[in-house]
Amino acid sequence: MIVGERKPLAEIAELLEPFRKILVLGCGTCVTVCLAGGEKEAAETASALAVLRKKAGKEAEIDTQTMVRQCEYEFIDEDKDKLDNYDAILSLACGVGVQTMTTRLPEKIIMPGLNTTFMGYPLEQGVWTENCLGCGDCELGLTMGICPITRCSKSMMNGPCGGSQEEKCEVSKDVDCAWHLIYERLLKLGMAGRMAVIQPPKNWATSHHGGPRTSVREDVRLENGK
Amino acid sequence: MKTESNLEKMFNAGHFAVTGELGPPKSANLETTLHHAEEMRNHVDAYNITDNQTAIVRTSSIGVAANLVQRGMEPVVQMTCRDRNRICLQADLLGAVSFGALNFLCLQGDHGNFGNETGCKNVYDLDSTQLIQAVKNMRDDGVFVGGDKLEHPLPKVFIGAVANPFADPFEYRALRLAKKIAAGAEFVQTQCIFDLDRFEKWMEQVRELGLHKKVKIMGGVTPIKSVGAARYMQNNVSGMIVPEELVQRIKGAEDKKKEGLNFAIETIKRLQEIEGVHGVHIMAIAWEEIVPEIVERAGLYPRPAVN
Known part of the structure; x- marks a missing residue:
């Protein structure tokens, strides 16, 4: 799965400093499982941020919601109407979710609340390790x-x-x-x-070194790519 | 242009070769480095120049090598895989050959998080074995890694590798050398030897595999200057074994510097007795001026002349 860690609160506060109506949006899949950006973490982040803003004398209206997956248009479209009326959305999804949201909802401001760390698995309770x-x-x-x-x-x-x-x-x-x-x-x-x-030099062109990758499966593709 | 390096000739003539290490400075002022090189001019067959050792930014190995060649001294250019991709490694090799460098030591390189640029991107496009093979293919087949051809043949460069008998898994270490030889390594330089028993066990495995007949092996020797230096290498330098017994020996000596020096000389004398060891690489880090004394006391002076 994709593993992430929440950004330090001070950094989140700085990113959201210009905004008053804020939605903290959890993501219901990978980052929920790795305890970084699910419903619970969204609530914790929202209340901590509210306290911080109050202390700074710059109160904010902060709500929370959680989307099934922020990395698929299908789920974004389902919840789209609930995302209106916010100056900014703090996405607790991985970088994939933040960018899919930005692409689907270009009129909205989506800020990252997590650092996406790696693809890996839980080694034990509270410990995750990278392996791909x-x-x-x-x-x-x-x-x-x-x-x-x-x-x-x-x-x-x-x-x-x-x-x-x-x-x-x-x-x-x-x-x-x-x-x-x-x-x-x-x-x-x-x-x-x-x-x-002797293993010969690796072809890194299949990795990110070949530029951003796109995977196409013609056999399951719909006409016009829709 | 020469067709064979002095170091290679030394081995081929059956002499016990001697190289000295030069660590470039953290500046473009090479005065001290070149002064050290002059001090050991008559005592070493070639100078091995480190390539941003322990991931600390310094004048490049190739930069120092060019200065040595101008002064009629022979460099062994270290090339690590940490900082350069295959394009740059191959380009730098050509550049170094263009001014007369002929010996190249191909190694992986200490990880970037050891040094003074811990936020760097570690490259590791090729690994050390693949770099050895790349150099061999450029020289023997006239092709680059990607298959394109060199426009002119590469002069006969001498391909080196490193071996660490003090790393694990121990029983794999001789096989690892075999792999590097299969890739094209012609000479090998070992990690600093402080645990001679382990080194001799490794050499036994090397001989069992017949590797000592396929590659020239240079034992790495570092004179220990103080108890602090010994402790530092024991605890902080990756891939090293400094036996506690040796630390105690230096600690117990009245003149610690002299004792460290004595141990280095004993080691070189013992290396000369081990079947399959063809030379010594002296790494007198921050003690370069001692190299002539070490070479003389180890019975390796004067250096033989080869043509």
Whole structure:
């Protein structure tokens, strides 16, 4: 899923400083699950912001709502009428939601309330970890399910660097060395021979390095692209 | 233009090679760096120049290399994958060859969050193995990574890599060297050796795989100047092992500097006895002026002449 973290309240307050009627809009999918931008976080953010504005002597009218998903026109259109009459909307969706909203409702001002951090999963209660960079050319079949592009700090394709010690990455003792994990896994699976195969330079053009990406499925596309 | 580097000739003549490390400064004033280079001129076969080591901005490795070549000194140009994509790495290689650099050491590079530009974008377009292969393909097949052809053949550059016997998984480290050799590495420089037992175990694995016959191995040696320096390397430098026993030995010595120096010389003497070790790379960081004494006391002076 997409993982996010709420921006510091001071930064949110600064973004919303010129506006009086504000809607804090939660998003009901990924960021609800990662406890960053769902209904509960929208309510908390709204009340904290109200207190801050009052203290600053610049009171604001702040409401909250939550949309099923801010990243699909279908759901935006469903709730569109409820979004009128606000000077600004603080979106607690990920960057995808903020931009989909802006594209669909260009007359409205949509401000980001979250920092979209990564694609990952909950490691344990309250801890999420990144495990996919969306490179557009999945390598997990080579490394048997552990991504060297995402989980190696240097995105190495041919084994661990000289900074791997005691199973940890040189960047931090809190980060596992992805190549140590891959090596152990390949050994267990009887596939250690794969470590000797030289992987050629990666084609990064399938990733963001090729420019913003669009995915087209002609087989499910409607006529005129609608 | 020369067709073979002095360093390569030294190996081919069967001599135990000696290189010295030069760390460029955080300015464009190379006076001190070049002074150090002059101090060891008669004691090393080539100078290995670091490439923004520990991710700290400095004069480029290639910039210093150009200055050395002008003075008739031979550089080993370090090239890390951290700061440059394949376009720039290949372009810089051509640029360095154009002024006469022939030795290139291809490495991954310390991660950017170690240095003085922690907000930088780490590139890592190629990894170290792929960079080695890219240089080999440019030289042997006249092609760039993307398949385009060089307009003129590349002179015979000498391709280096690094190896770290002190990193993990330990049992994979000799195989990792084998992979780099398969990619095109012809000489290899190791991480600083303080744990000789572990180094010898690694060399056993290297010999079992027959790698010592396919690549020239230079052991990395750093003289320790103080207990503080030893502790710093023990705790803060990635991929290093400084045994506690060694720290205690220096701590217990009356003249700590002298003891650190003695250990470095002992290490080099021991390296000369190990089958498959073909040279030493002396990294006297912030103690460059000691290099001539180390080389002399290790019995490696005068340096042989090769043609």
